[in-house]
Amino acid sequence: MNEQENRMEFIADAGESCRLDVFLTARLPELSRSRIQTLIREEQVLVDGMVAKSNLRLRGGERIELHLTAPATMEAFAEDIALDIRYEDADIIVVNKPQGMVVHPAAGHSEGTLVNALLHHCGDLSGINGVLRPGIVHRIDKDTSGLLVVAKNDAAHNALAAQWKTHDITRKYHAIVYGIIRENCGLIDAPIGRHPRERKKMAVEPTHGRDAITHYRVLERLPLANTTYCEMKLETGRTHQIRVHMAHLGHPVVGDVVYGPKNQRYQLAGQVLHAKVLGFHHPRSGEYLEFESELPAYFSTLLEMMRNGDRAKNA
Numbered sequence: 001m002n003e004q005e006n007r008m009e010f011i012a013d014a015g016e017s018c019r020l021d022v023f024l025t026a027r028l029p030e031l032s033r034s035r036i037q038t039l040i041r042e043e044q045v046l047v048d049g050m051v052a053k054s055n056l057r058l059r060g061g062e063r064i065e066l067h068l069t070a071p072a073t074m075e076a077f078a079e080d081i082a083l084d085i086r087y088e089d090a091d092i093i094v095v096n097k098p099q100g101m102v103v104h105p106a107a108g109h110s111e112g113t114l115v116n117a118l119l120h121h122c123g124d125l126s127g128i129n130g131v132l133r134p135g136i137v138h139r140i141d142k143d144t145s146g147l148l149v150v151a152k153n154d155a156a157h158n159a160l161a162a163q164w165k166t167h168d169i170t171r172k173y174h175a176i177v178y179g180i181i182r183e184n185c186g187l188i189d190a191p192i193g194r195h196p197r198e199r200k201k202m203a204v205e206p207t208h209g210r211d212a213i214t215h216y217r218v219l220e221r222l223p224l225a226n227t228t229y230c231e232m233k234l235e236t237g238r239t240h241q242i243r244v245h246m247a248h249l250g251h252p253v254v255g256d257v258v259y260g261p262k263n264q265r266y267q268l269a270g271q272v273l274h275a276k277v278l279g280f281h282h283p284r285s286g287e288y289l290e291f292e293s294e295l296p297a298y299f300s301t302l303l304e305m306m307r308n309g310d311r312a313k314n315a
Helices: 020-027 033-041 114-122 154-165 241-249 297-307
Strands: 002-004 007-011 045-047 063-067 085-088 092-097 145-151 170-178 185-189 192-194 202-204 213-222 227-234 273-281 288-292
Touching: 007 020, 020 033, 020 045, 020 063, 085 288, 092 114, 114 145, 145 154, 154 273, 170 241, 170 297, 185 241, 192 241, 202 241, 213 241, 213 297, 227 241, 227 297
Parallel strands: 145 273
Antiparallel strands: 002 007, 007 063, 045 063, 085 092, 092 145, 170 227, 170 273, 185 213, 192 202, 213 227, 273 288
16 A cells, blocks of 8 residues: 555455455455445545446456545534525525535635525525535535525435436526537537546546536527537536536637636636526425526626627626
8 A cells, every 4th residue: 555645545456356345444444434435435536547436346456546535524604694595495495606605615615605604594404415515415616606406404305316316407507618619509428537637627538437418509609709608408417517518529618727728818707607597396395496597797797798799808
C-alpha cells in the first residue's frame, strides 16, 4: 500500500476473487464496511482508473485507488437567508435557487447554503442523507440556477428518491451554448463517468461510464454572437450531465470554464444554465405537480445582449 496524503493504492493479488468492498474492508480494518461502501458510492474508489460498484468482483491484478477523506464533523446550522419558495406543504418544499448558492454544506462551504436557509425556514428536514444534506433528494451545481424539490420527512424523501431512480421526473433546463446548432432538435446518448485523469471532472466514458441521455431543442439561434439558446430535457441525472454532453457535442455552455474554453468571451459568474421546469408526483397524494421558473436576470440580460450583437465583456 502506498499512501500520499489521503490517497491509498492497492494491487489485488493474482487469483484474488472477491467483491471490491470485501477486498477493501480486509485491507483497511479500521474502516467499517458501510464506510467503504459509502466511499465507493461517492466515487472515491477507482479500479484501473475507472469508477466501480461495491459488488464488482476482482479477478487479480487490478489497481485499486482510494481517496480517503475524513468524515465531516461539522453540522448544518440554521441561517436566516431569503428563499424564493414556489411551493410548500407538510411534506415538500420547492425552491428556486439563485446562481452562486451551494446546495448543502461541504468542505469550504459551511454556511450560506440552501440547506442552511431551509433549516431556518422549515425547522426540520428529512434525515436520510445525514446532518449535512438533510432533505436533499437531488442537486444542481453552485453556478446553475433553478428549481429543486426538498423533502421535509423521510417518507417524502423515499417516495421522491424512487421517482428519481426510475427517471419518472420532468427536468427541463435552458442554456446558452457556444456555436450555432444546425439541427432543430436532437438526442445525446453518451455514458458519463469520472474523468480518467482529473477527478473533479466528469467525461464521456463509452466503456465504463453510466448511461446518460439528454434531449436538446433549439429555441433561438443567435448568429451575431455565434451562440444558440436551447432547452435540454434530462432522461438521466448524472453529475454535470448537460455541461459534459454539450461540450461533447462541440457546443459547451457559455460561462463554463470547466468544460468550455478557459478564456470566456463574457465576464460571468458561472455557466449560463437554468433549471427551468421541474415535474414530479407528490409523495403523499400521487398528484402530478409541475413548476416553471422565469429566466433569472443574469441569463435574460445576456440573451438580450446576444440578440443585439453586443459582444462587450461585461454581461
